[in-house]
Amino acid sequence: DQQVKQNSPSLSVQEGRISILNCDYTNSMFDYFLWYKKYPAEGPTFLISISSIKDKNEDGRFTVFLNKSAKHLSLHIVPSQPGDSAVYFCAASGGGGTSYGKLTFGQGTILTVHP
């Protein structure tokens, strides 16, 4: 049962344009959402997050949007840069009990930004 889903395995965009990565979840108990970035041969690194009480969080070129009614979140990167090329994972935490701090990840989306 995949509780966090990233349905697009890959995304290709031109430098300077907007990249939009999408994520859907099924567990309504999730109360915190995160995006991670991963380069080859490295561990994932934290990018940006959002609490379930908000619908938007912005940090420089990165903005995360949360639509709780649709159980959907998205990551916008504007403008996209070649250095943004990486695998992006969305993650969710919550669920009650000892699941509060546990992170559940999606399958990842490979972003390629062309110069």
Place this chain on the structure above:
Amino acid sequence: NAGVTQTPKFRVLKTGQSMTLLCAQDMNHEYMYWYRQDPGMGLRLIHYSVGEGTTAKGEVPDGYNVSRLKKQNFLLGLESAAPSQTSVYFCASSYFEGPGQNTEAFFGQGTRLTVV
């Protein structure tokens, strides 16, 4: 400040052999996790711990055991390795501020394990 350190970084095992992966964190985090990453499957949680002396099963716990005897260390054991356990393993740790609060996890560099 080393963050999260995993050892070893690479290992090749024969089917049936056993091994232990070590994870150490120096951030005084309560939560620690072991994930495996496989192509098209994302990061899947194997086991996790919410504090010293506690462990819990994740999504894919079969064939693995864990121990958290010290707060800073989280060990992942494979008792009898199988080719299906060929994967990249990531350890992570996080603090927990409360429901709906920041649960940012910090990851190690990964261990690439091949079982032949």
